[in-house]
Amino acid sequence: MDFNWTLFFEPTPYGDGIYLNWLWNGAVVTLSLAITSWVIAFVLGSIIGIMRTFKNKWLNTFAVAYIELFRNIPLLAQMFIWYMLMPEMLSGALKTWFIQDLDPNVHSFILAAIALGLFTSARIAEQVRTGIQTLPVGQKYAATALGLSKLQMYRYILLPNAYRKIVPTLTSEMTNIIKNSSVASTIGLIDLIGQIDRINESTNSIVEILCGVTLTFMLINYSVITIMRLVEKKTRLPNMMSGG
Amino acid sequence: MITLKNISKWYGRFQVLKDCTTQVEKGEVVVVCGPSGSGKSTLIKTVNGLEPVQKGKIFIGDTEITSNSTNLARLRSRVGMVFQHFELFPHLTILKNLTLAQIKVLGRSDDEAKEKALSLLERVGLSAHANKLPGQLSGGQQQRVAIARALCMDPVVMLFDEPTSALDPEMVNEVLDVMVELAYEGMTMMVVTHEMGFARKVANRVIFMDKGEIIEDTSKEQFFSDPQTDRAKDFLAKIIH
Numbered sequence: 001m002d003f004n005w006t007l008f009f010e011p012t013p014y015g016d017g018i019y020l021n022w023l024w025n026g027a028v029v030t031l032s033l034a035i036t037s038w039v040i041a042f043v044l045g046s047i048i049g050i051m052r053t054f055k056n057k058w059l060n061t062f063a064v065a066y067i068e069l070f071r072n073i074p075l076l077a078q079m080f081i082w083y084m085l086m087p088e089m090l091s092g093a094l095k096t097w098f099i100q101d102l103d104p105n106v107h108s109f110i111l112a113a114i115a116l117g118l119f120t121s122a123r124i125a126e127q128v129r130t131g132i133q134t135l136p137v138g139q140k141y142a143a144t145a146l147g148l149s150k151l152q153m154y155r156y157i158l159l160p161n162a163y164r165k166i167v168p169t170l171t172s173e174m175t176n177i178i179k180n181s182s183v184a185s186t187i188g189l190i191d192l193i194g195q196i197d198r199i200n201e202s203t204n205s206i207v208e209i210l211c212g213v214t215l216t217f218m219l220i221n222y223s224v225i226t227i228m229r230l231v232e233k234k235t236r237l238p239n240m241m242s243g244g
Numbered sequence: 245m246i247t248l249k250n251i252s253k254w255y256g257r258f259q260v261l262k263d264c265t266t267q268v269e270k271g272e273v274v275v276v277c278g279p280s281g282s283g284k285s286t287l288i289k290t291v292n293g294l295e296p297v298q299k300g301k302i303f304i305g306d307t308e309i310t311s312n313s314t315n316l317a318r319l320r321s322r323v324g325m326v327f328q329h330f331e332l333f334p335h336l337t338i339l340k341n342l343t344l345a346q347i348k349v350l351g352r353s354d355d356e357a358k359e360k361a362l363s364l365l366e367r368v369g370l371s372a373h374a375n376k377l378p379g380q381l382s383g384g385q386q387q388r389v390a391i392a393r394a395l396c397m398d399p400v401v402m403l404f405d406e407p408t409s410a411l412d413p414e415m416v417n418e419v420l421d422v423m424v425e426l427a428y429e430g431m432t433m434m435v436v437t438h439e440m441g442f443a444r445k446v447a448n449r450v451i452f453m454d455k456g457e458i459i460e461d462t463s464k465e466q467f468f469s470d471p472q473t474d475r476a477k478d479f480l481a482k483i484i485h
């Protein structure tokens with residue numbers, strides 16, 4: 001078998017540059033999807049995770065149900081469910097626009113971001129909850145004794161410490177979200193994975209393409225890990241683990 | 245200043261506090277002691293409502309802590325509390341630890357809060373450390389900061405829960421010295437401690453607890469020279485060799 005390792009530098013049949021451009025476009029879509037889903041996951045996950053630490057029964061039960069729902073259904077199934085149901089839930093002009101006028105790739109992107117964001121938010125919620133609940137109880141006592149309100153206690157004391165604690169698990173959640181984003185190709189998004197088929201159609205060199213895509217994924221995740229190491233270093237406190 | 249009237253508290257079916265009644269007058273220093281698990285920490289935490297009680301009434305001055313209509317946050321801010329494990333906020337500098345509640349609870353301006361904080365740090369001898377993080381200080385220094393943090397709120401009462409028992413022996417005195425000085429200045433204090441030297445020096449009264457009950461509540465002189473109950477005698481014999 002002959003391999004054509006220079007494939008990515010060959011021009012595409014559509015006159016839009018070389019295949020490396022396609023790979024790049026795929027990477028941009030993958031990264032945009034990961035970032036958008038991350039923002040959704042982080043915001044919702046934080047809210048649900050905080051709710052999980054409240055004494056209020058209703059809020060707590062709601063948070064538990066939310067987490068169980070989004071964590072226990074396979075991502076692929078969730079992606080399809082959003083893909084099928086979400087457009088039906090819209091109505092009138094918005095529906096027509098979403099289904100007919102919107103660029104199909106943007107259409108898929110929005111649905112994938114919602115699915116991936118909610119799926120990941122359940123996991124982040126659990127981490128935020130753990131981060132808060134494993135802080136020494138004395139911190140709550142101290143904040144309360146000083147007269148801080150619940151809101152102020154979370155805002156100024158509990159959350160800054162909880163987030164610091166969970167930077168490492170958040171990092172692995174970030175790399176997960178990048179890997180999981182590949183499922184979006186099943187609902188038609190032309191991300192890195194989507195580009196595999198596209199390039200293969202006109203080149204028939206699947207091994208080389210897979211190598212290129214794998215390498216790109218590794219590059220993205222390696223960059224994320226490097227950046228997060230820096231974040232961890234910057235936010236680490238002296239004697240952080242010694243309760244004081 | 246502090247009045248506890250027939251306080252009872254349960255954790256599930258376990259009764260931690262049994263009908264506790266006592267009071268602390270303005271300017272008085274009351275030491276609370278007793279064996280481990282006797283409910284000392286729980287008792288002192290009920291004073292500012294950190295631990296709710298199922299029965300009884302608690303007053304600070306004329307304000308009833310146990311009443312629903314009391315603005316607890318506001319009241320708590322004037323009751324200073326110092327914990328066994330310091331509980332400084334690890335992500336904030338010493339200065340920010342001292343200014344946060346002044347600004348957020350008392351509504352002081354940044355400058356006002358900072359000035360107050362620096363003067364109290366000076367007082368506990370830690371001005372040089374204002375911009376460090378708690379983790380960079382020794383235990384004794386952290387506890388002095390914690391005392392200063394409480395004093396920043398201009399408290400009318402100070403509560404201490406075993407403030408020296410998590411410290412290395414050589415750091416105990418630097419913290420006790422600050423507390424003694426406070427007592428001499430007339431601060432109303434309720435102190436859970438086994439430091440009988442401190443009790444002898446500044447306490448007006450000693451409360452002895454066992455199994456959730458206040459079983460002695462007497463003057464310091466009487467407590468040390470002529471304890472009434474066998475349990476207190478045993479306790480004293482064990483603690484003073």
Ligand SMILES: Nc1ncnc2c1ncn2[C@@H]1O[C@H](COP(=O)(O)OP(=O)(O)OP(=O)(O)O)[C@@H](O)[C@H]1O
Pocket residue numbers: 255260278279280281282283284285286287
């Ligand atoms: N949250 C809780 N739930 C159930 N039981 C508790 C709780 N907190 C304390 N207790 C129990 O209540 C009793 C009194 O506890 P407390 O901490 O007030 O004792 P203490 O006199 O301060 O003891 P120590 O000298 O060890 O600090 C103990 O038996 C303890 O196990």
Ligand SMILES: [Mg+2]
Pocket residue numbers: 284285286405406
């Ligand atoms: Mg205790």
